[in-house]
Structures are given as C-alpha cells and as structure tokens.
Amino acid sequence: MNRIAILAIATVMFAAACGAQEPVDEALTGAPQSEALGETLADADFREVPASQGQMMLSFAPIVREAAPAVVNVYSTRVTQRRMDPFFERFFGPQGPQSDVQQSLGSGVIVDPSGIIVTNNHVVEQATELRVVLNDRREFEAEILLADDRTDLAVLRVVTDEPLPTLPYAQPGAAQIGDLVLAIGNPFGVGQTVTSGIVSALARTEVGVTDFAFFIQTDAAINPGNSGGALVNMDGQLIGVNSAIYSRSGGSNGIGFAIPIEMVRRVVDAAMTDGELIQPWLGARLQTVTGTIADSLGLDRPQGALIADLYPGSAAAAAGLEQGDIVLAIDGVDVNDEAGANFRYATRAIGEEAEFSVMRDGRRIDVGIPVRIAPADPDPDRQVIGGRNPLAGAELANLSPAFNDELGIDPFARGVIVLAVQRGSAADYFGLRPGDRVLMLQDRRIDRVEDVTDVISGENDSKSSWPIAIERRGQRVERTLRL
Structure with missing residues (x-):
C-alpha cells in the first residue's frame, strides 16, 4: 500500500474518531464523501463499535434492580399419610398411619401490591403449608386463592400492611422471537438468580405440560426451582411465568418454556374477582x-x-x-x-x-x-342400577361436554358411561369397567340413563338373555349375557 493511500485511510479514521465536521478531500479518498459514507454504512449494516467507556459497560443491572424485588421464593410443605408395611404389623400389631413430610421449592411473581402472587400449580399442589420469602428476606404465610392444573397456574395471597413491589404486565403479543429476556427465580434453592437469553420461539404447543399448551420458548437458563419465576423483557415487564424445561439430565439445556402473559392475566383476574377459573369451550x-x-x-x-x-x-x-x-x-x-x-x-x-x-x-x-362455557346438557343423572340384570351394581351417568371435561375425557363423547362398579355385583361378574360406554341393551339404543332404566323396568325378573353392546377404548364389543 503506497504512502498516499495510507495517509488517506489514516485521515478518514482520525476524522471519524474526533467527530470532525469538515469534509475529507475527495482527492485523498478517491470518491465523493457522501457516496463513500453511504457505502460504509450499508456494508456495516449500521453497526457501531462502542465509542465510550459508558457504552462498554452496558448492563442489565437497572432492569434487575427494578424487577428482582417482585420475584419471591415459594416454600411448599406437604404432609402425606401412609400405613406401616403389613409385614411389620404382623409382629408389632396394627399401627396408626405414619406421616411423611415433603418439602419443595419454587418461585413466584408479585403482580398486585396488596400481596397477590402468581406461580405454577405444580409448585403448590397438595401443599399443607405455604411460605413466601421476599427478595428483602421478609417471610409471609400464604394462602391459595386459585389453583388450576389445566393451565398449571396458581394464585397466592399474603397479608401485608404495606404495598409490595410488583412486576407490570407486558402487552399481549409484545414478545417477539429474538427479543432479549431475563429469567429470575430460585434454581436449586441457591437463592435468587438472574439468567439472560432470547425468546427462541413462540406458540410452542407440543410441550405436553398443560392442557392449554402455548408456550414461550427461551434459552435463558431455567432449572428446577425456577418454576413460577418471572420471564422479563427489556422494559422490565412480565411476559411469562417460567414453567418447564426440556432436559435429559435435570439441568438446563437451553430449552425452557414460559406460560405467556395472556393466560397469566386471565388466571389472576379470575382469582381476584370470582375466585374460580371457568374455561370456555369452542366446540x-x-x-x-x-x-x-x-x-x-x-x-x-x-x-x-x-x-x-x-x-x-x-x-x-x-x-x-x-x-x-x-x-x-x-x-x-x-x-x-x-x-x-x-x-x-x-x-x-x-x-x-x-x-x-x-x-x-x-x-x-x-x-x-x-366465548361460552361447555354445555351441561343433559344432566349427568347419576344412578346405581339395581334389580336382576347384567348392569346391576354399575353406576351410570349421562355424558355432556361439561361433565366430560370434569371426567377428563373426550368432550365430544355422548351417551351413557359407567362411572363405577360395585365389587361382587352382576356388572362386576360380567366384566363391566369404569369408562365403558353403554351403546345398546336388549336391542335398544341407549342415549340416556333413563333409556337403561326403561329397558330394565320393561323386562321381568325371569329374563335370562340380555344382548348388550358397549364401547371400551374406542372398540365396540357386542355380547349376549345370560343370568
């Protein structure tokens, strides 16, 4: 490179570094200044090297300073009862139930200054005692306002004499793939921890953690204990509640999932108004x-x-x-x-x-x-069948979308279902099982429980032949049962 070219480059670099306003001689650059500058910006895609010590010290600390006080630790205690092994009871006689105390740890987010905290349902499930520890080490006993296993969200309340710090909600749909985010929680019980990452994906639906699967995926490190913690954007707003990780080892593999703020707000609002989350049904x-x-x-x-x-x-x-x-x-x-x-x-x-x-x-x-709820028509009309017939001892009920949702079965299923079978009854002898659907009895189609009772009342006690059709695990089975 000749001395003139070296001088030209040095002059341009010096002018840029000093913020010089005077144009550089075109004779030195070999091109008009405006054209050269345009090409430089286009090639660099508007990227800039840090130009000051302040820019080189950029940090998430201001966001964490505002957000961290609103993220809490949730300590859950479960007391379960178990009986002593029968082998030992043979030697020591009958013993009373033994108590097992199990403790677990999770995180939560304060969303209302009055002491309303949102966390994961699996953090507080079956808890007999709940304790919340704030970032400033204050401790509170907590009560559950609402717990919903379908969304895996729970809302807690603590009683406080002064307003608590909160995290503001982000706007629905504000999160975009590639956004920088922070995950705040208490992994492995080591204390409040902040990790950073990006939004890796939106609308993940094949996670299988909740019935309403629609997760934000992030590569911010999430580990056991982070459940119920906050996923925060660069505006210091809550965009989701950390819920699950994809891991073969139990540690973070850079694939974490958070429940989006839309569902979080829906559950919190329900807890603070009706105290019950009624899920709509599209049909x-x-x-x-x-x-x-x-x-x-x-x-x-x-x-x-x-x-x-x-x-x-x-x-x-x-x-x-x-x-x-x-x-x-x-x-x-x-x-x-x-x-x-x-x-x-x-x-x-x-x-x-x-x-x-x-x-x-x-x-x-x-x-x-x-937006409507699932219809509850027909009424379940639960009945235990009596008399001398193959269904005697079976508890039957009518199916409806609302009742099916309660049972956790296909909401589109219709007809009559077997809920329970009494031991030693005729229904037990003939092999009826809970979950079976009664389709036909005595060549009559069964749509309601009253159809079963009508057929039974129309037959005399000496009837010995009973054609019946049931559905079990999607398979239709037809038999003629003889008493």
Whole structure:
C-alpha cells in the first residue's frame, strides 16, 4: 500500500474518531464523501463499535434492580399419610398411619401490591403449608386463592400492611422471537438468580405440560426451582411465568418454556374477582393442515387448522363455522393446531367475543365467536342400577361436554358411561369397567340413563338373555349375557 493511500485511510479514521465536521478531500479518498459514507454504512449494516467507556459497560443491572424485588421464593410443605408395611404389623400389631413430610421449592411473581402472587400449580399442589420469602428476606404465610392444573397456574395471597413491589404486565403479543429476556427465580434453592437469553420461539404447543399448551420458548437458563419465576423483557415487564424445561439430565439445556402473559392475566383476574377459573369451550375439533391436506384443498402452502368436527349447538357451530373451514388466526394471532386455537380462545373471559379469521372456499372471512362455557346438557343423572340384570351394581351417568371435561375425557363423547362398579355385583361378574360406554341393551339404543332404566323396568325378573353392546377404548364389543 503506497504512502498516499495510507495517509488517506489514516485521515478518514482520525476524522471519524474526533467527530470532525469538515469534509475529507475527495482527492485523498478517491470518491465523493457522501457516496463513500453511504457505502460504509450499508456494508456495516449500521453497526457501531462502542465509542465510550459508558457504552462498554452496558448492563442489565437497572432492569434487575427494578424487577428482582417482585420475584419471591415459594416454600411448599406437604404432609402425606401412609400405613406401616403389613409385614411389620404382623409382629408389632396394627399401627396408626405414619406421616411423611415433603418439602419443595419454587418461585413466584408479585403482580398486585396488596400481596397477590402468581406461580405454577405444580409448585403448590397438595401443599399443607405455604411460605413466601421476599427478595428483602421478609417471610409471609400464604394462602391459595386459585389453583388450576389445566393451565398449571396458581394464585397466592399474603397479608401485608404495606404495598409490595410488583412486576407490570407486558402487552399481549409484545414478545417477539429474538427479543432479549431475563429469567429470575430460585434454581436449586441457591437463592435468587438472574439468567439472560432470547425468546427462541413462540406458540410452542407440543410441550405436553398443560392442557392449554402455548408456550414461550427461551434459552435463558431455567432449572428446577425456577418454576413460577418471572420471564422479563427489556422494559422490565412480565411476559411469562417460567414453567418447564426440556432436559435429559435435570439441568438446563437451553430449552425452557414460559406460560405467556395472556393466560397469566386471565388466571389472576379470575382469582381476584370470582375466585374460580371457568374455561370456555369452542366446540370444534381441529387438525393441523399438513402438506397433503393443503394439496387436497388447493392451498399454496400448509397453514391454519382445519375444522374436522363441530359439536351441535356449540359456540363455533352457532357462529356459523362449518366443517372444512380453516382457522387461520384468532384475535390477529396465527394458529396452526387445536392447542393453539384453544389457548387463544381460553385467554378470553366468558361473555367476550373472539375474532376468528377463517378461510372458506378460497376466501378469507372474519367471524366473531362469543366465548361460552361447555354445555351441561343433559344432566349427568347419576344412578346405581339395581334389580336382576347384567348392569346391576354399575353406576351410570349421562355424558355432556361439561361433565366430560370434569371426567377428563373426550368432550365430544355422548351417551351413557359407567362411572363405577360395585365389587361382587352382576356388572362386576360380567366384566363391566369404569369408562365403558353403554351403546345398546336388549336391542335398544341407549342415549340416556333413563333409556337403561326403561329397558330394565320393561323386562321381568325371569329374563335370562340380555344382548348388550358397549364401547371400551374406542372398540365396540357386542355380547349376549345370560343370568
């Protein structure tokens, strides 16, 4: 490189470092200043080297200083009863139940200055005693206002004479992939810890931790004890509650999951108002649009969730959705599977309306769907069958979406289900089991419990032949039972 070129480069570097305002001689640079500067900025993509000691000392400390006081440790104590081993009772005689004390540790976030704390349900599940320790080492006894295993969230309350520090909620949908985030909690009980990372993904639905799976994924280190802690953005706002990790060793592998703020707010609001979380029910069975389905429907790419079935009279059916419609988005957020759709719908309170974007016959339409609870029609009408018949000793009930939800079975299932079977009864002898659905009895279709009682009352006690059809684990079984 000749001396003139070296001089030109040195002059440009010196001018930039000193913040010189005078233009550099074009003869030295070989190009107009504006053109050279434009190329430099384009090549650098507006990146800047730290120009001062202050910039080189940038830190998350101001965010942590504001957020950390609102993150607490939650100590849970469970007392369980167990009986002594029968082998020892043979020698020492009957013994009273023995108590086992189990303790676990998690984290929580103060979301209201009156002492309202949100954490994970699995942190406080079956707890007989709860103790909350603040960042400043103050301790409080806590009570559970609401615990919901379906969302894996719980809301606690502590009694305090002065307002507690809180974390403000982030706006729904504010988190974006690539955002810097901080995870604050108490991993392994070592004390409050802060880790940093980014939002790795949004809308993770195949995690299998809750019924309403729709997680924020982050690579900020999350370990046992972080459950219930805060995931915080760079504005010092709560964007999620840390809930689970993906790990084969039990430690952090850089794949952690947080429940989004939309569901957190919904649960906290329910706890502070009604004290009960009533989950809405869409009444549509959805399936992911695969490449094969997209080709069959003439779509240019897989997108959305296909409506495969609708429950008569459900919110989706009443709003005019049809089988074959493709749900693209709910309230402006894209959905691609049933879990995502159920989550978006469940973040709305009962009585509100959710905006569905649907593709039908190649056209995109918007449909407002009211948020409703699962219907409880028909009434369960639980009855234990008596008399001389193959169902004697079986407790039967009518199925409905609401009752099915309580039982934890397919909400679309209908008919009559066996809830329990008495030991030594006719139903036990013939092999009926809880969970069986009674489909036919004496060649009559069974839709309600009253259909069973009608058939039984219409037969005399000397009847020995009973044709019956049941469904067990999706398989139809037909037999003729003889008394």
